[in-house]
Amino acid sequence: MLRPLALAVSLYLLAVAAPAHAAAPVDSFDMSVTQAPIPVRVEGRQRLVYEVHLSNFGQSEWALAELRAIDAATGASVAAWSGGELAARTQVIGRAAAPTASVKPGERAVVYLEFEATQALPKRLRHQLSFAALDAAAGKSAVSASATQTVVGAELDVGAAASLQLAPPLRGGPWVAIYAPQWPRGHRRVFYTLNGRARLPGRHAIDWVRVDADGRIAKGDADIAANSLGYGAEVLAVADARVAAVRDGQPESVKVSDNPRHDFDQAAGNYVVLALADGRYATYEHLRPGSIKVREGDAVRVGQTIGALGFTGDSTGPHLHFHLADGRTPLASEGVPYGFAGFRLLGYYPQLDRLGSKPWQALSGEVTAERVDELPGSNSVVQFPR
Structure with missing residues (x-):
């Protein structure tokens, strides 16, 4: 057995003998x-x-x-x-x-x-x-x-693609599917931390805005919420489902410019969440006050009217926010992908700053207008069946 002094000398010799280029712990x-x-x-x-x-x-x-x-x-x-x-x-x-x-x-x-x-x-x-x-x-x-x-x-x-494709959440059109993954404050990049966990509910969210053939989004004064072309449009069940959550009674501002900032839990405004048969949840946000026609626990059929497009919660203008998630609570669920069974693709907005003042870019001949079982591309303009 080595005495303390001998042990110290031995450790010193080992250190001297170690190669000078011995690898240090790698930062990673x-x-x-x-x-x-x-x-x-x-x-x-x-x-x-x-x-x-x-x-x-x-x-x-x-x-x-x-x-x-x-x-x-x-x-x-x-x-x-x-x-x-x-x-x-x-x-x-x-x-x-x-x-x-x-x-x-x-x-x-x-x-x-x-x-x-x-x-x-x-x-x-x-x-x-x-x-x-x-x-x-x-x-x-x-x-x-x-x-x-x-x-x-x-x-x-990599997960398996969902087999259940959705019916339209709205009728007719044209509707602009507003989203872009590169926007720093877009739905794609905003996490919410609730119940001790950070989640990204808007990973695949779309804001639906109605336009006319000239690209206008309102008739008359665009600052009046009710003048929006989409305001009051019937919002539809995208599948046979059961109503998982409802919130109504949130007020909305008459003028877009008067809409105040809302508390964290009020950002979605009035909403409906549908529990789909495959375990996903369809979330509709910013619905018009008093327009919701269903209650929690109700069974709904595909195409049934569940509410109306409005201007409640944190919103820069009347639109329907729609996404699918893995839970019933809008801000405490992870966003999951989805596709629509069918829609007609009309064109795109390459620069969204043209929205409201200029027509969209028409569809080129390289892309088929009738789309089946897929998600619209970023800022595309679509027509749903009436």
Whole structure:
């Protein structure tokens, strides 16, 4: 048995004998996907929409270089994001809503991902992140000369597409399907933390706004909510279902410009939630006060009128907010994908600032107008059956 002095000398000799280039612990990210993606079809292509969460457990600020989605079965890269595109998809929790290219020690970032494929999607995905330490001497504006590191993780199964396709939530049209995944404060990027868990209910949400052939959204003074072309339109059950939740009685402002900010739990305004037969929940928000025709527990049939389009809650103008989720509480559920059984695609708004003043861009001959079992593309203009 070594005496204390001899033991100390032995440890010292071992330290001296160790190679100077012995690897130090590698700073790295914890990578996770909290909501596994389920494919949805958009204009004939399969789309996946999900988020990768990155937590920096290291001691360095890391610049994000590239993120790859990889087919776990073959090792083939199916999508990749780097540079400015990766930064635009990344948001550090707690920072201002602006794109970022780096994550500091102790920070958690969310990378918002969407990609499409004309062929079959992989059944299982993993992700590879490349990153490098920022050069503090350069004012943290440049990547240091240290080698880029990689971490592989966030492996997940891709879910099966839903078999139940939905009937229209509204009649006729034209209706603009307003959403865009890149908007910093759009539904796609707004988490809500309730009951000890952060969720993203609007992952696949659409705001439906009625327009006319000239692209106008109102008749007369557009600041009067009731002048909106869609105001009061009948809102329809998208499937045979049971009413899971209802809220009515929230008032609405006469003028759009007078609509105040609402408390967190009042943002959805008056709403109806339908429990569908396949376990998903259809949520309709901002309904007109006193228009709701169903009560919790009622059975409804597809196409049945359940309320009217209004202007309650946090809203920049009368519209129907519609999404599907995995629960009955609008802000405490995860948004899940869906598609409509059929609609007619009329065109698109490439720049949404034209909405209300100019016609949409007409559909090109490359895309079939009659669409079946899919979700409308971002800011597309559609006609539902009457």
